[in-house]
Amino acid sequence: MRTPLSAHGISIGLPADFEGRISLRGRPGRPGTVRSVTGRGAAAAVTEPVAPEPLAPGERHYPVSHVANFPLPPDRGDFGCGAVDRMTGSHCLIALVEYGPECVGTALFAPAGMPTPAVSAFGPDTLQHRISGQLGYQRFFTVSGRPFCLYVVLGGARNAAALVGRVRSVLAATTVAAA
C-alpha cells in the first residue's frame, strides 16, 4: 500500500517505509536555507533562516520534491544537503527539482520522460556533496512540458542493486501534470 503525496502537479506514491516532502524552492526555512556544512553529521550542518529573496516581476518559485527511506530533516538543500549526512548504507534519497519553462527545449533538458536509473549509472563522481561510500545519479529531462533534474543518492554501494530497485519503484509511481 502506498501513501500518496501530491502538490504543485506532482504526485508520488510512497511505499510504506518512505516519507516525502514537496515544497517550493527558496521559501524561508525550507530547502535552500542550509547556508553551510562544516563537516559530517547533523550537528555539523549550520542552518540559518534566510530572508526570502524578492521575486522579480514574472518570477516564481518552482517545486522540489524529496523522497527518502529515512527521516528527512526539515531544513534541506535542494539536492539533499543536510539530509545526505544522515544516511546509512541502507538509505536512499530522491530529489526531483523543477526548473523554469525557459529551460524547455534546451539540449540539457532534451530527454523526455521520467528516467529509469540503472545501477551502472550511479557513481561517486555524480554526488553534489561527496561522502565516502555514497553513490549519486543525476539526469535532466522534461516531462509533461516541465523541465526537471532527478538527483538520487544511495547510502552505500553494497546495497546498490536493492536500493536502485526501490528508487525505480518510487519513480514508477510518480506522475507530473502538465504545467
Added chain:
Amino acid sequence: MTAVVLTLTVVVALLAVLVAGLLRSHATILARLHELDGGPAGTPAFRTAPGIPAPERSAPVLLDDPAPVRRAPDVVGTTPDGEAVVVRTSGDAGTVLLFLSSGCATCRAFWDELAAPAGITLPPGARLLVVTKGPEQESVSAVAELASPTAEVVLSTRAWADYAVPGSPYVVAVDGPTGRVVGEGTGGSWSQVARLLAQATGDLAYLPGTTRRAGKPAADVDREARADRELMAAGIFPGDDSLYRDPATAPVDDAVVYR
C-alpha cells in the same frame, strides 16, 4: 566356540529389542498422521491389535491466530510553510507525536518549551513531531508564529482522526521497529508528559539527565533481542496484557499447551 554363540545370541537379542522399538515408534507416528488427515479415502479408523491398549489421544488444540498488528499511520499534511509532507512514524527509531493547537491555553507551555528545546529529551534517534489540525480548522499564521524554527510541525486533521486524539495537548509515542503505539496521554507540560512516556515505554531516556545509560554486556543485549524477536513472532508485542498478568491467577484458557 561357546563364547561366539553366546555373543551372537546377545547381539540378536539386542537387535530384536531395537526392531521392536522402531516398530512401536513407527506405529505411533502412523497413529498421529492418521489423526491429522484421517488417512486415504476409505481407510478404516486407526486401531491397535486386540489386547493392545490404544495410545492416548489428544484432540488438536486450536489456537487463535495472533491479532494482526496495525502499524501506526504516517502523518500526512502540510507544514506552516505550505510544504506537502508525508512523515513516516515507524522505522529504525521511534516517533513522538505532540498534538497541539494554537488556541488552547495549556498548549502554550508546550509551544514555549519547544522554543527552548534544551529541556526536551528523547531516546536516541527518536523524532518529535508537533501535529496541529489542518488549515481548514487551524490558523496557519498562528501556528507559524508559535512554532519554533527548530520544531518539526505538520498541520493534519487526518492525523488527529487516525490517532483518535481526544483534545489538545495530547502525546502519542510510536515504537519505530514495530510501528505500534506504545504510550499516549496528556499533561500540563513536557516534563509531565516525559514522565508519562517513560512509564509507558519503560525508557528513561525521556527524562532529563538520563540520556547516558550504562552499557549492557553484549550477551545481555543478544539475549534481550532474541527474546523480543521470539515474543513478537508469537504475536506478543510491548504492552501486551499477557506480559503483566500473574501466572498464578491467569485463567485456564491462557495455559500454555506443550506437545
